[in-house]
Amino acid sequence: MSFRILTLQLTGKLKSAEKLETERAALQKNYAAFIEAEKSAALAEYRELESWISSGAMQQRKKELEGEVFRGSNEYHLLKELETLKKTRSIRDYFKVEGSTELQRFMKVKDSDILQEYYQLKDYVEGGAFQRDKQAISMLKFHGSAEEKHLHKFEELKKNHALQDYLRLHASEAITRHHKFIESPKFKRYLELKNLPGTDKAHKKELDMLLKDHEIVQYFKLENSKEYRHFKEMSGSHLPNRYKELQDLTGSREFMEKVSVLKDKKRVEKSEAMQKYRKFKQLAFGNDIRFFLKYEKSKLYRNYLDTKDSYPLQRYRELVAQTTSPEFIKRKAWLEDSKKWEKSEEHVRHQRFLALKKDPKVELFFKFQNSHAFDFFNEWEVSFSEEFGSGKPDWSKWTANNFLADLMLGEPFSQKDDLQAYTGGKNCSVSNGRLQIHVRKEKVISKAWHPGAGFVPVEFHYTSDILSTAKSFWQEGGIFEAKIRYSPVKEVVSTCYLQGKKSSPLISLLEMGPSSRMGILTLNGTGKPEFNGITLKHLKQDHFYIFRVEWDSNRVIWKINDVKVHEVPFGGLGEPAHISMQNLVVSEIPGSKLPVTFETDWIRCYKRKQNS
DSSP states (O other), X not given: OXXXXXXXXXXXXXXXXXXXXXXXXXXXXXXXXXXXXXXXXXXXXXXXXXXXXXXXXXXXXXXXXXXXXXXXXXXXXXXXXXXXXXXXXXXXXXXXXXXXXXXXXXXXXXXXXXXXXXXXXXXXXXTSHHHHHHHHHHTOOSXXXXXXXXXXXXXXXXXXXXXXXXXXXXXXXXXXXXXXXXXXXXXXXXXXXXXXXXXXXXXXXXXXXXXXXXXXXHHHHHHTSHHHHHHHHHHTOSHHHHHHHHHHHHHSHHHHHHHHHHHOTTTTTTSHHHHHHHHHHHHHTSHXXXXXXXXXXXXXXXHHHHHHTOHHHHHHHHXXXXXXXXXXXXXXXXXXXXXXXXXXXXXXXXXXXXXXXXXXXXXXXXXXXXXXXXXXXXXXXXXXXXXXXSSSOOTTTOBSSOHHHHHHTSSOOEETTXXXXXXXXXXXXXXXXXXXXXXXXXXXXXXXXXXXXXXXXXXXXXXXXXXXOTTTOOBXXXXXXXXXXXXXXXXXXXXXXXXXXXXXXXXXXEEESSSOEEEXXXXXXXXXEEEEEEEOTTSOTTEEEEEEEEEOSSEEEEEETTEEEEEEEOOXXXXXXXXXXXXXXXXXXXXXXXXXXXXXXXXXEEEXXXXX
């Protein structure tokens, strides 16, 4: 089978790993672009426009637009109706008035106070009220009037002496003091002494002294006076109140003005009625009122009123508003435009469709839509990936031990005839994004498994390491691949393989060393290994290759750089497997070959998508 690999290389069918990765990256980029294009707004819009065009709606619309002309259209008839209304005499005369300076002046006078005053005075003068007031004023006389009688009565009361005495004392300080003194202790003592019987000298002396008292003297002087007698007489009379009424009445401004009018021989000329009459005449001959009355009766103004709320004017205004609207003007221009299709929304949509047809995303989508270029991405998804980009092994993914050793002892150990000890990860490093598992010549004491004796401390002259995903990743079936530098050393077995929980069988992605090969390693009934695979001796030394296993329930296929090199019918491990990589020293290594390095660029695993 090694001849097949030689033939593939000689014919150029086995591409370099670098070229293959470049093609994969380009395909991955195209796939991402395809997914983006599939979800893009540009593609959605293109499909929508394509459906619209396919439906025939665009052609139908184009036919409709080309059939639209101005003559005979609704817009044409509206303009024709408007021109007819414009020529109507009533509407022409209406617009002579509307907005004119004469109408503005008329409306200003109509709303003015002066017009209201004119109409009020007109009603007064021409309605008979003026003549009645004028006649009533001319018949007024002072002699025999109520005013004359009031004045006469008032003069008569002013000559009444008893009333005048009353008025002088009423509310005076003297009468107030007189009435108040009656209640005084001094006056009460006087009355008491005066009414005592007998001739007691002390009492008589005290009475004599009181009779000479100034306040008592003044009291009896007023008490016995004619004025006080008149005061008492008038206190119960109606004359004081009548006097006060007449005094207030005849002294009022209104009364005096009324008397003045009654005595005035020119009272008619000076009357309010005549003032209103003269004001009416003044207003009637004023420019504003004369203009208002004349304009109100004019033919133009009457037409204005008749037309103002008429249907023809209402229709005229509707047509003006409609035909001068931006929408109407735009529509008329559209109907008159011979290139309306090129300016239509549908034409814009068609041009958009043609532009989208050349859109890079749309072109890319249809380029790959029905191809099988992306079958792998549609059917498979990454289940494990290690790119070694962090500068050291990712210990969340890797364990520096194999599954069985970790299960049995919890640390790595060697087999009875092994020449190397395992360091638990010390011989693993990452350089330039690549994992390196080193074999070094150095003496160490480590454990080795001896059947019958168990784990025995042994001195080893070589150290190396083993890495596995036993604690992080297991998978049954799928795709497993690794980019590994092919650099076999016959003294060291460097291998990358898939293993279940049992030690056999193993699926080898790559084994380099005395026999470089890919295949299935099984322990027979006697415990001896049997290998079913393909040798790799014709691969170029010190070159990177992508070693790949495709495993399903019926077979296992091995590929190098995506070219199938071997296939066997195989029922599988019967359980999930994990990935292991290790170096095994099988003979003494010349110093010129040390250290031996097992170098891996990346590892990727895939599982089939559930919906594929």
